[in-house]
Amino acid sequence: MSTPNASGWKPGTPAKDDHGMDGPPTVTGNRALMLEEPLIFEIGTSQTTGVDLPDVPSSTSSRLGSFTRADEIGLPGLSEPEAIRHYTRLSRQNYAIDLGLFPLGSCTMKHNPRLNEKVARMPGFADVHPLQPVDTVRGALEVINELAVWLIGLTGMDGVAMSPKAGAHGELCGILCIRAALEARGDAREVILVPESAHGTNPATAAFAGYRVENIPATGEGRVDLEALKSRLGPDVAAVMITNPNTCGLFERDMKAISDAVHAAGAFVYCDGANFNAIVGKVRPGDLGVDAMHINLHKTFSTPHGGGGPGSGPVVLSEALCPYGPLPFTARTKDGVVHLVEEENAEAFDHKHAFGRMTAFHGQMGMFTRALAYILSHGADGLKQVAEDAVLNANYVLRSCDDLLEAPFGPSGPCMHEALFSDAGFAEDTTTLDLAKALIDEGYHPMTMYFPLVVHGAMLVEPTETESKASLDRFIMALRSTAERAKAGDPTLKTAPHYAPRRRLDETQAARKPVLAFDGPCAPAGTPQLSEQGGS
Amino acid sequence: MRYLPLTDADRSAMLAKIGAPNIDALFVDVPEEARLSGPIEGLPLHASEMAVEKHMRQLSKKNLAAADAAFFLGAGAYRHHVPASVDHIIQRGEFLTAYTPYQPEIAQGTLQMLFEFQSQVARLYGCAVANASMYDGSTACWEAVAMAARVTKKKRVVLSGALHPHYAEVVRTMAKFTEDEIAGALPALQSTPDNAGLIARIDDQTSCVVVQYPDILGRIPDLGEIAEAAHAKGALLIAVNTEPVALGAIKSPGELGADIVVGEGQSIGVGLQFGGPYLGLFAVRDPKHVRQMPGRLCGETVDAEGRRGFVLTLSTREQHIRREKATSNICTNSGLCALAFSVHMTLLGEQGLRQLAAENHRLACLAADRLSAIPGVELLNESFFNEFTIMIGRDAREVVKKLTEQNVLAGVSLGRLYPAHDALHEGLVVAVTETTSEDDIDTLVAALKGELA
Numbered sequence: 006m007s008t009p010n011a012s013g014w015k016p017g018t019p020a021k022d023d024h025g026m027d028g029p030p031t032v033t034g035n036r037a038l039m040l041e042e043p044l045i046f047e048i049g050t051s052q053t054t055g056v057d058l059p060d061v062p063s064s065t066s067s068r069l070g071s072f073t074r075a076d077e078i079g080l081p082g083l084s085e086p087e088a089i090r091h092y093t094r095l096s097r098q099n100y101a102i103d104l105g106l107f108p109l110g111s112c113t114m115k116h117n118p119r120l121n122e123k124v125a126r127m128p129g130f131a132d133v134h135p136l137q138p139v140d141t142v143r144g145a146l147e148v149i150n151e152l153a154v155w156l157i158g159l160t161g162m163d164g165v166a167m168s169p170k171a172g173a174h175g176e177l178c179g180i181l182c183i184r185a186a187l188e189a190r191g192d193a194r195e196v197i198l199v200p201e202s203a204h205g206t207n208p209a210t211a212a213f214a215g216y217r218v219e220n221i222p223a224t225g226e227g228r229v230d231l232e233a234l235k236s237r238l239g240p241d242v243a244a245v246m247i248t249n250p251n252t253c254g255l256f257e258r259d260m261k262a263i264s265d266a267v268h269a270a271g272a273f274v275y276c277d278g279a280n281f282n283a284i285v286g287k288v289r290p291g292d293l294g295v296d297a298m299h300i301n302l303h304k305t306f307s308t309p310h311g312g313g314g315p316g317s318g319p320v321v322l323s324e325a326l327c328p329y330g331p332l333p334f335t336a337r338t339k340d341g342v343v344h345l346v347e348e349e350n351a352e353a354f355d356h357k358h359a360f361g362r363m364t365a366f367h368g369q370m371g372m373f374t375r376a377l378a379y380i381l382s383h384g385a386d387g388l389k390q391v392a393e394d395a396v397l398n399a400n401y402v403l404r405s406c407d408d409l410l411e412a413p414f415g416p417s418g419p420c421m422h423e424a425l426f427s428d429a430g431f432a433e434d435t436t437t438l439d440l441a442k443a444l445i446d447e448g449y450h451p452m453t454m455y456f457p458l459v460v461h462g463a464m465l466v467e468p469t470e471t472e473s474k475a476s477l478d479r480f481i482m483a484l485r486s487t488a489e490r491a492k493a494g495d496p497t498l499k500t501a502p503h504y505a506p507r508r509r510l511d512e513t514q515a516a517r518k519p520v521l522a523f524d525g526p527c528a529p530a531g532t533p534q535l536s537e538q539g540g541s
Numbered sequence: 542m543r544y545l546p547l548t549d550a551d552r553s554a555m556l557a558k559i560g561a562p563n564i565d566a567l568f569v570d571v572p573e574e575a576r577l578s579g580p581i582e583g584l585p586l587h588a589s590e591m592a593v594e595k596h597m598r599q600l601s602k603k604n605l606a607a608a609d610a611a612f613f614l615g616a617g618a619y620r621h622h623v624p625a626s627v628d629h630i631i632q633r634g635e636f637l638t639a640y641t642p643y644q645p646e647i648a649q650g651t652l653q654m655l656f657e658f659q660s661q662v663a664r665l666y667g668c669a670v671a672n673a674s675m676y677d678g679s680t681a682c683w684e685a686v687a688m689a690a691r692v693t694k695k696k697r698v699v700l701s702g703a704l705h706p707h708y709a710e711v712v713r714t715m716a717k718f719t720e721d722e723i724a725g726a727l728p729a730l731q732s733t734p735d736n737a738g739l740i741a742r743i744d745d746q747t748s749c750v751v752v753q754y755p756d757i758l759g760r761i762p763d764l765g766e767i768a769e770a771a772h773a774k775g776a777l778l779i780a781v782n783t784e785p786v787a788l789g790a791i792k793s794p795g796e797l798g799a800d801i802v803v804g805e806g807q808s809i810g811v812g813l814q815f816g817g818p819y820l821g822l823f824a825v826r827d828p829k830h831v832r833q834m835p836g837r838l839c840g841e842t843v844d845a846e847g848r849r850g851f852v853l854t855l856s857t858r859e860q861h862i863r864r865e866k867a868t869s870n871i872c873t874n875s876g877l878c879a880l881a882f883s884v885h886m887t888l889l890g891e892q893g894l895r896q897l898a899a900e901n902h903r904l905a906c907l908a909a910d911r912l913s914a915i916p917g918v919e920l921l922n923e924s925f926f927n928e929f930t931i932m933i934g935r936d937a938r939e940v941v942k943k944l945t946e947q948n949v950l951a952g953v954s955l956g957r958l959y960p961a962h963d964a965l966h967e968g969l970v971v972a973v974t975e976t977t978s979e980d981d982i983d984t985l986v987a988a989l990k991g992e993l994a
Contacts, residue, residue, distance in 0.1 A: 034848075045657050045887050054893035056624060058975070061899035068906055070761050070924035072791040079664045082890015089626055092654070092884055096635035099650035103634030109643075116544055117638050120590050125814075126628075129601030134614040135816030136953045137605065138945045144603025145815045151600075158584050170676035170817065171873040173860070181718060209860035209870035213687075214718050218865040256570035287568055292575045303873065307544075311631075311877025312651040313641035313673070313837065315818030331714070348710070349960035361714025365617055365679035365707035365805075366816025378597055384587035385580035387542045393564045394547050400567055401555045419559070419567040445647055450640070456861075473546035474555060500845070505646040508845035515842035515854040519831065521670045523660040527891070 039506060042094040046523045049081025050530045055088050081527040098506040099312070100450045106472055106480050108402075110423040110453035110465025111204070111252060113282050113304035118382065121307070121375035130374050135366035139345050145370060146343040150335040152377045153319070156300060159388065160281075161291025162321035166330040168368035172279060173206040175299025175318025176246075178331060178363055180214045182297055182322060183244045183273040185329035185360040192271065194243035200229055202252045202457035207277060216243060223459060227253035227414040227425075231262055238270035248277035249293075250284065252457040253414055254399065254423035254465065264294025273297070273326070281305045282469070283396055283422035286389030296323040302369070306376035317372035328358045333367055394470035395422040398477060402466055405481045410488050413460050422469075428462025432494025437462040440491045442509065445502035447483040542587055607813060607950070611981040611988075613908075615928045615972025616757065616953040617678065617705050617783045618816065619808045621897075622976050627810050627884045631877055641837075641873070645852045646844075651876065652851035655839040658883040665788050665886075666802040667795025668824035672836040673853075674875040675821025678805030679711045682751065682781050684823065684835045684869055685801045686712055689749035689777045690721055691833050691868070697746040699776075701739050702726030703756035705783060706958050712751070721748070727962055730932070732923040734762040740770040747776040749801075754780050754794055755787055757958070758921060759928035759970065768798025777801060785809050785822070786974075787926040789898030795826040802826070810885030811878050820878035832858060835869030897975060901927035905973040908982045912971065915990045921968070928972040930955070933993060937969040940992055949988045 034041040067073065083091060100107070107114035125131065133142055153165045166182070169175035180197070187194055197211035200221045208218040221237070222230045229247060238245075245267050249257045257263065264274045276290055276298035282305040284290075290298050302308045302317040310316075322330055333347040336354055345367070346354045383391060396419075403424035407415045411429035414420070428437045441451030441464075453465040466484075468477060490498055502508065547555075552564070561567055568576060580586065588596075607620050614620070631637060635650060642648030642655075655673045662671035675681040686698050698721050700709050709725055716723045724742055729735040734756055743750055750771045755761045768778045780794030782804035794802040806820035807813075825834060832855065840854035860867040889897060905927040912931055913920040921930040933940060937954035944951045955968035973982070 042653070044653070044660075046660065049887065049890060051891035054890045054896070055626075055888035056893045056897075058893060058896035059900055060896065061903050066906060067902065068909070068922070068925055069791055069902065070763075072761050072763075072924070074788070074790060074792050076796075078789070078793075078891055078894070080661060080886060080889070080891040080894060082893055083887050085624070085626055085888065088884065088888050089630070091887070092630045092636075092880075093633070095650040095653055096630075096633045097650065098647075098653075099635040099639045100644070100647040101635045102638035107638075107640065109640055112640055114638075114640060118544055120594060122632060122637075124594065124597040124601075127598060127601035128606035128608060129604035131812055131814055132606040132608050132620075133604050133815045134607060134612075134620065134813050134950070135618055136614055136616055136957060137607075137950060138942055140942075141605035141945060141950070142815065144600040147600050147603065148597075155584065158581055170680065171871075173870045173872045174676060174680070177870060181714075184718060204872075205860040205862070205864045205867070206870050206872050208865035209863070209867040212865035212867075213870050215720065256568075258570045258572065261572060261575070284571070286581060287577055288571045288575045289577070289581075293572075301873075309637045309877065310640050310873075312636055312639040312648075312654075312880065313876030314873040315676070315875045315878055316873035317818075347960075361717065362707065362710040363680075363714065364677060364711060364817075365705065366677075366819075369817040370815035371818050374597065378593050381585070381588050381593045381596060382544070382590065383542060385582075385584035387545070387587040389577070389580055390542060390545060393567075394545055394552075396567050397547070397552060397555055397559075397564060400559045400561070404559045418570060419561065421570075441644070442646070445644065450647065451644055470545055470547075474548075474551040476546075502646050506649050507646045507848060507850040510645045510844050510850045510852045511842045512852050512854065515840040515852045516857075519838075519854060520841040521656075521659060521831065521838055521854075522663045523656070 040094050042091060044523055045081045045083065045091065046525065046527055048528055049083045051077060051081065051527045052530050053082040053084060055083055055085040079527060105448060106468060106476055107450045108452045108466045108468050109450065110467040111279055113467060113469060115307055115469040116471035117307055117309045118379060121378045124378045125371050125374045130370065143343060146335050146345055148373055148377055150337050150343045152373050153335065155380050156319055156321055159285055160298065160321045161289030163324040164322045164327035164330060166320045166322065167334060168331060168363050169299065169318040169320055170364055170369060171314060171316030172299055172301040172318045173210060174363065175320045176206055176210040177213060179275050179297030179299060179320045180210055181360050182326040182329045183275065184214055186326055187243055189358065194241055196242050198237060198242060198245045202459045203246060203248055204277060204279060207246045226417045227255050228257055229263060231259045234263060235266050238266060238272065242270060242272045244273040244275050246275040246277060248280060250280040250421040254420040254425050255414060256421055260293040268294065279304060280422060283392055285392050286385060287392045296326050302372045302376040307379045308372045308375045315369060315372065317369035329360050331361055331363045332359045391470050398468040398470060398472055399424050401477055402468055402481060406484055409485055423465050423467035425460060426464040427460050431491045435491045435494050435498055437464055439498040439501065440487050442501040443487045443490065443498045444483065446504050447487065449480060449483060611949045611984040613952045613971045613973065613985060614950055616958060616970050617805060618813055619784055619972060619974055620813055620976050621808050621974050623810055623812055623885060624888050627881050630884050631881050636880055637877065642853060645850060649850060652839050654880055654883055656841060656851050658879045659839060661883060661886050662822050663824055665785060666824045667793025668802055668826045669828040670831050671822065671824035672834055673839050674879040675823050675836055675871065676875060677817065677819040677821045678783055679708045681803040681821035681823045682708045683711050683715045685779045685803045686749060686751065687719065688801060688833050688835060689779060692830060693748045693775060693777060695746055695748035696721045697748060698723050699742045699747050699750045700725040701752040703728040703734055703758055704751055704753045704781060705757050708781060728758055730921060730968065732921060734760050736763060736766055739767060743770055743774050743776055745774055747774055749777040749779050751779045751781060754782055755926050758930040759925040760922050761791060761924040764794055764797035764799055779803065784926065786898050786901055789894035790902055790926060800826055806882045810881035818875060818878055820875045820882055833868060836871050836874060900975045904977055905929065908971065908973045911982060911986045915986060915993065917993045927974055928970060930968050930970050932967050933969055934967055936966045943992050944988050947988050949985055951985060951989065
């Protein structure tokens with residue numbers, strides 16, 4: 006047998022006994038179902054393949070010019086059984102909604118219905134090319150249009166740009182619509198106002214679109230300070246970006262007054278719709294004077310987060326901004342036919358002021374089919390129930406823990422879809438991070454930490470509407486117990502997590518000496534899978 | 542409602558615990574005049590799983606699936622066979638329903654996969670470092686242009702005329718707002734890319750030159766020559782690749798001197814899906830440019846017990862830390878598509894990718910030969926990989942429409958891509974992959990011959 010560990014890969018060092026696991030170390034580094042897994046480069050060889058493809062004779066004439074790739078690329082291959090095992094083993098090192106409550110505030114980690122996956126894979130959606138003749142894709146265009154009609158109806162707006170690829174892309178789309186509208190009236194404005202509590206994407210988007218960002222102060226109640234905002238508005242302000250419900254989990258009560266003041270100053274209102282889940286079916290942003298709002302289909306409408314995307318970020322627009330929305334989009338004519346409006350026919354559809362194009366093709370079709378299936382399943386009545394249950398669940402967590410954890414805005418009234426706590430009262434040296442890592446040991450993904458920035462040691466808990474009361478009760482028990490340990494200064498919090506596939510990771514080393522790609526050859530031919538072999 | 546587990550008894554008990562008389566008491570901050578009392582009028586009420594599935598199936602059946610036609614479309618999206626195990630893996634709940642890996646101790650599955658993905662992409666592109674994905678090829682292309690401006694502190698962008706027109710349009714749209722100056726052109730209908738014309742447009746103010754490889758007409762440009770010219774003027778070369786399978790047969794852009802290599806990864810693992818979600822690939826040849834890159838990066842480190850592990854790193858470039866000073870506003874990217882790409886690439890391996898590329902090229906050569914034998918049809922390309930342009934002497938849009946009636950999706954007409962430019966309208970871009978059978982090719986040849994006769 007050839008050297009089994011030529012690449013130098015070492016199985017994980019067996020964890021020590023300092024967290025109550027007695028028993029001898031294992032030679033593999035595995036602990037029963039907790040399995041160590043090498044990199045594909047350490048087990049795959051460049052001669053192995055998991056697909057059956059024909060051998061094309063090298064004598065076949067080539068039209069590649071002088072660009073034939075001669076050198077080895079260095080891509081490892083695995084046979085199908087090895088590949089399935091590699092990725093299945095990796096998957097077991099992930100937390101996921103399918104495993105338990107995932108209370109990441111602002112991220113809306115709700116159940117992802119499997120019907121949506123089935124629908125997205127129907128050949129008429131999955132196996133169509135974006136540039137097929139329009140007559141061969143009318144059903145796909147109808148899906149886009151039907152979803153657009155829902156989004157317009159649920160938000161009370163006038164139009165929607167469907168093509169943005171994710172929330173931040175949608176923000177950019179909305180801000181570009183605003184800039185186009187201002188430019189159309191010859192109004193050069195330079196500033197966008199953003200609350201301190203905003204998602205980082207808001208100021209990043211405004212800066213990317215060429216604006217200077219200024220902060221809006223908040224009141225002691227965690228809401229936009231209307232008077233301060235009014236006094237800052239002026240002819241240099243292009244737009245105000247507001248998240249509603251905001252990142253403290255509160256509804257901006259003065260939204261209508263904010264919008265009126267902003268409009269009176271000749272500016273536009275951008276609403277970050279990341280938290281639309283709390284109000285869908287309960288209130289329409291269009292009724293509050295919003296000019297543009299992106300909707301994260303991967304939040305409110307349950308398309309899977311997928312470990313970091315893909316998302317989808319359609320932007321609903323007010324009448325004033327609709328003329329500037331980007332291409333392409335769909336339009337249903339009186340005869341019921343849904344058309345694709347692109348550069349070619351924009352003028353025929355009276356849309357010659359489009360600010361341009363955000364992306365190749367038509368947007369996240371695979372997310373549209375999933376979101377539409379979700380929306381149709383709930384209907385207008387079910388979506389209202391979604392918002393109510395999401396808000397009920399968050400308030401239940403808030404009022405079940407606010408005697409123990411400080412809820413900075415708790416005394417002023419109910420929260421919306423997420424409950425915000427601070428680290429006030431924790432023992433010295435014990436931090437929000439420590440509490441979060443201890444929750445991992447209890448079998449939970451931690452809440453959003455240190456966000457919003459306006460609350461010290463913030464913990465933002467969003468249970469979502471797809472948790473049962475029993476599930477919430479178990480989580481509350483775990484959270485309360487962990488909070489008590491944090492207040493008592495339990496030293497084992499500092500070393501948590503103890504039972505996860507990895508202990509705390511050294512992020513400083515990762516940033517100081519970045520290793521961002523595997524640097525070495527593929528495994529040599531004949532390498533047995535180390536995970537099968539154990540250590541050398 | 543099947544997705545909502547609370548019962549009415551639960552709701553009452555919870556309201557009692559909260560101390561609220563009813564659910565509306567929790568919405569007290571929403572102004573009463575704006576609060577909706579019942580379900581929004583004019584929108585349908587809830588529906589069963591069976592009913593929704595039926596509705597969606599009916600919509601789906603109004604589309605012609607590629608598998609049900611002789612299919613030759615490319616131009617930035619390609620139909621390849623995706624092994625069943627790819628779809629199985631991406632539907633594992635631990636991948637599908639996970640979040641961005643902010644808590645690395647319980648996200649090693651996603652993180653290790655991203656590290657492997659970054660390594661695969663870097664090798665394929667001939668680069669030092671690839672990021673953990675962008676939305677798609679077109680937005681990755683714009684991000685590369687924006688990065689070049691940061692690196693070179695210059696704002697004049699030279700676009701090759703043979704860059705995908707949607708990509709060029711995205712760059713033009715964004716540049717309007719960042720005040721980058723865009724010098725574009727139309728593709729020259731000639732057998733080889735117009736390198737001399739492109740090089741002549743590079744000057745001292747140029748931040749970057751953007752070249753598609755292979756280009757929108759399927760030709761393979763000599764990147765080395767362009768890289769040299771760009772570097773001589775202090776500009777970066779951005780290479781755009783829309784067909785990663787090609788890189789199993791032709792030299793990598795990094796090897797030829799491209800500084801930033803971006804592209805569309807959809808061909809490997811992702812599927813057509815009417816244009817999205819797709820997978821933006823982004824890599825840099827020189828590691829010193831890493832800190833100017835947009836998007837997430839996964840890096841290797843150790844845990845408190847010294848075991849290897851992975852984390853998201855160098856996040857001081859990103860919006861959640863740097864806010865208005867971030868390198869990009871991107872947050873959610875295309876994680877699950879990156880997984881699909883990585884699984885498919887692992888199944889292929891070096892050998893499989895090379896075989897796949899060779900088979901694509903073999904069939905494309907066959908199709909090019911048979912099509913150019915039709916009277917009135919001329920092959921434009923001197924070089925190509927799996928996609929080429931034929932000139933057919935008539936407006937190709939009409940011909941494509943006619944052939945659709947015979948269940949032949951003949952390709953992408955240049956009129957569809959460049960509607961405002963009549964001079965290009967006789968061009969048809971034809972893509973051929975391993976999913977194309979020789980029978981399909983013969984069907985296209987016969988149909989086109991009949992139509993042009």
